[in-house]
Amino acid sequence: MRATLMYSAGDVRVETVPDSRIKHPTDALVRITASCVCGSDLHPYHSMTTADGPARMGHEFIGVVEEVGPAVSTLKRGDLVVSPFAISDNACEFCRENLQTSCSHPEANFWDGIEDEGAQAEAIRVPLADGTLVKLPVAADSALIPSLLTLSDVLGTGYHAAVKGGVNARTTVTVIGDGAVGLMAVLSAKRLGAEQIILMGRHQARTDLGREFGATDVVAERGEEGVAKVRELTGGLGTHVVLEAVGHMPAYRQAYGVIRAGGTISRVGVPQYEDAPIGFGSLFGRNITLTGGPAPTRAYIDELMPDILNGIIEPGKVFDATVNLDGAPGGYQAMDNRENLKVLLAP
Template sequence: MRATLMYGAGDVRVETVPDSVIKHPTDALVRITASCVCGSDLHPYGSMKPEDGPVRMGHEFIGVVEETGSEVTTVERGDLVVAPFAISDNTCPFCREGLHTSCSHPQAGFWDGEPEEGGQAEAVRVPLADGTLVKLPVAPDSALIPSLLTLSDVLGTGHHAAVAGGVNERTSVTVIGDGAVGLLAVLSAKRLGAEQIILMGRHRARTDLGRAFGATDVVSARGDEGIETVRELTGGDGTHVVLEAVGHMPAYDQALGVVRPGGVISRVGVPQYEEAPVGFGSLFRHNIRLAGGPAPVRAYIEELMPDILNGTIEPGKVFDATTDLDGVPAGYRDMADRRSLKTLVKP
């Protein structure tokens, strides 16, 4: 079978690898029918050292179950399923609390970085299939597949940012970042009732989509100028909630500059820094709270799926490029160079 491997920064290859096979009675073998390149994949794409590779890539996919281990009971051969970006048993105390990204099962964890498995491939072995996989009530060629694929990560991550931040009809919101997660954080804030949603982004095609998803204002300026503009839009106070979907230190500084006293900064952009100011001169002085983290998207799939199935939301609009498996390396380049927002892969 063929799969995507990253050998180092800027070095992504599609190669023939050993076929994925069942290893544990709780595994399922899934033939992948749709996957994608994630904005978080661009972090190692820009910085990974050759000695750390190669690693299989891809943590967002939909596919058809081809085989199951003897202990799998919730899915069977022929089922179309979506997989969250975190493997979990869905039964441990953390999973029962809706924190699947902290599942305590020894086989739990994240897809990216696994040397043998990844979603940008023709097939994949799914550990803990009963807890991880969710059946989809559509055919593999459904027009809803792009939107349903966002349940594996970006929609659930945007929703998690909004939920962790406490977004509701009484909160004003700033979203920092016009990548797929940022845009779906806008959609999620709108879905939860926010009436003022300020999107901070610089790419017109993306911010136009953000407006379609519910952004009431767009601020293209960064740094002090961007902070001043947001505060002008909010009567000088800033917004109750800031959803930070970038992960770099300037984005955190920007979030700190636009959050209202007593507000919340909710981070879901994978942090590319080790320290951030949290002391008296930053968070403590104005009772600002810091929230967020890796999104337990498995906890949100059943809640979000009906709105996709009935057409209330169309998160699949974040895909602006489609390729086959051979085109994945070019998909990485185009996303890294900001020529595309998010690449859909159909093996």
């Protein structure tokens, strides 16, 4: 079978690898029909050393079940399924608390922690298949596939940011970052009732989509200038909630610059730094809450899917390019060059 491997920073290749196969009774083998390149994939694309490669890539996919292990009870051959980016049994104490990214099962993991498996490929072995995979009530060629694929990561991650931030009809919101997750955070804040949503981003095609998703204001400025503009838009107070979808220190500093006293900063951008200021001059002195983390997207799929099926939301609009599997290396480069927002792979 064919799969995408990253050898080092900037070096992505599609190669023939051994076929994925069932290893454990709780596994399923899935033929992938749609996957994509994630913004978080660009972090190793910038920094991976040859010592860490080659690594199988991809953690978002939809596919058709080809085979199931003898202990799998809820899935059968031919089912179309979507997978969250974290593997879980969906049954342990943490999963029952909707924190599947902290599942206590020994086989629970993130996809990049599973050796010799990745979603940017023709097929994949799915551990803990009953808990991880969710059946989709559409055909593999449905026009809804791009939107349903966002349930795997970016929509659930943006929604997690908004939920953890406590967004509701009484909160004003700033979203930092106009990547796919930031735009999903805008859509999620709108879904939860926020009436003022300020999107901080500099790329007009993306911020235009952000306005379509519900942003009421766009601030292109960064740093102190950007902070001043947001405060101007909020009567000098800042917003009740900031959804930080970038993960770099300047974005974090921007977040505590625009947050209202007593507000909440919710981070879902994978942090590319070890320490974040939380002292008197940043968070403590103004009673600001810091929250966020890896999104348990499995917890949100059942809630969000009906809105996609009913046409209430169309998160698949974040995909602005579609290529076949062999086009994956070019997809990485196009996203890194900001030529594309998010690239869909159709093997």
